[in-house]
Amino acid sequence: MTGPAGPVLVTGAAGGRQGSTGRHVVDLLLARGLAVRALVRVDDDRAAALRVAGAEVVVGDLREIADLGPALRGVRRAFLTYPVTHGLVDATGAFAVAAREAGLERVVAVSQLAADPAAGTPHMRQHWVAERVLDRFEVGAVHLRAAVFFENLAVVAAAAGFRELALPLGPPDTVLPLVAAEDVARVAAGVLADPGPVEPVLRLTGQVLTVREVAEAFTAASGHEVGYVDVAPEAWRAVADDLYRDGRAVEHLSALWAMFREIGAVHELYRVSEEIERIGGRPPRQLAAHLRDAQARV
Numbered sequence: 644m645t646g647p648a649g650p651v652l653v654t655g656a657a658g659g660r661q662g663s664t665g666r667h668v669v670d671l672l673l674a675r676g677l678a679v680r681a682l683v684r685v686d687d688d689r690a691a692a693l694r695v696a697g698a699e700v701v702v703g704d705l706r707e708i709a710d711l712g713p714a715l716r717g718v719r720r721a722f723l724t725y726p727v728t729h730g731l732v733d734a735t736g737a738f739a740v741a742a743r744e745a746g747l748e749r750v751v752a753v754s755q756l757a758a759d760p761a762a763g764t765p766h767m768r769q770h771w772v773a774e775r776v777l778d779r780f781e782v783g784a785v786h787l788r789a790a791v792f793f794e795n796l797a798v799v800a801a802a803a804g805f806r807e808l809a810l811p812l813g814p815p816d817t818v819l820p821l822v823a824a825e826d827v828a829r830v831a832a833g834v835l836a837d838p839g840p841v842e843p844v845l846r847l848t849g850q851v852l853t854v855r856e857v858a859e860a861f862t863a864a865s866g867h868e869v870g871y872v873d874v875a876p877e878a879w880r881a882v883a884d885d886l887y888r889d890g891r892a893v894e895h896l897s898a899l900w901a902m903f904r905e906i907g908a909v910h911e912l913y914r915v916s917e918e919i920e921r922i923g924g925r926p927p928r929q930l931a932a933h934l935r936d937a938q939a940r941v
């Protein structure tokens with residue numbers, strides 16, 4: 644294995660609402676001096692910004708095999724991300740076939756911390772299937788099993804004008820494993836640039852906090868009280884239908900919050916990962932600092 648010859652294909656490169664992992668990966672690879680081919684779904688102002696940053700832009704749908712052959716031509720390594728919505732296994736299947744045909748040697752794919760055939764949400768179980776599909780096609784898959792993104796909580800707080808954090812998580816002592824999407828991207832960029840062998844599964848958690856501590860981090864970043872409010876699951880679902888407008892995302896998040904509520908305390912999977920610093924090159928971001936930086940950018 645020699646490291647990237649030809650451009651690295653980065654999917655989800657325009658970034659989105661969930662974590663913009665792809666956009667972070669583009670910037671991190673360009674900063675390392677690597678050539679990047681950015682796959683976007685639509686040629687919009689985000690695509691224009693990618694060109695300005697120095698990436699080659701290709702337009703395509705990850706679920707459409709006809710788009711993936713040209714996107715992967717001359718590529719040896721790729722970053723694969725697909726948002727929490729319907730179509731994950733379709734997209735991964737098409738990508739695996741095209742990657743195998745193109746002779747890829749490494750595909751770094753975003754997955755979820757508890758991906759498992761018996762995982763607590765349908766989307767996590769689909770991530771398990773997606774992981775196995777990539778493994779079967781022997782494209783050098785590296786699965787980044789990420790904890791809950793900070794950005795996920797920020798979307799919820801922003802919907803309430805950063806006045807409260809309303810989630811169906813039970814008592815404020817309920818524990819959450821968290822990570823900055825940017826740290827997931829840093830590890831992805833490290834693995835994509837590394838010519839040597841890498842572990843095929845990396846679990847990425849940057850911080851383990853109770854919901855009370857999460858609310859305190861929002862309070863510290865915003866300069867006013869942001870209280871945690873335990874809402875009934877049905878009430879949260881009604882708000883979420885409006886907030887996400889995506890049945891798959893609402894289904895996943897409803898089951899996710901219920902899972903954390905039931906587990907309550909620290910679980911064996913909730914472990915701050917040494918891999919973030921070892922491969923990503925710096926210690927994990929902390930929630931309060933992440934929120935402060937995000938506010939400063941607004």
Ligand SMILES: NC(=O)c1ccc[n+]([C@@H]2O[C@H](COP(=O)([O-])OP(=O)(O)OC[C@H]3O[C@@H](n4cnc5c(N)ncnc54)[C@H](OP(=O)(O)O)[C@@H]3O)[C@@H](O)[C@H]2O)c1
Nearest residue numbers: 655657658659660661662663664704705724789791792795
């Ligand atoms: N959110 C969390 O707390 C969390 C935690 C752990 C793991 N994860 C995992 O993180 C991944 C999502 O993170 P992310 O940062 O990549 O999400 P994101 O910020 O929402 O970005 C998704 C990108 O994918 C593009 N896209 C959507 N559908 C596409 C299609 N059919 N073909 C090509 N591109 C498409 C979007 O483009 P448009 O914007 O143009 O649609 C967007 O640029 C998922 O695998 C999820 O399971 C999330």
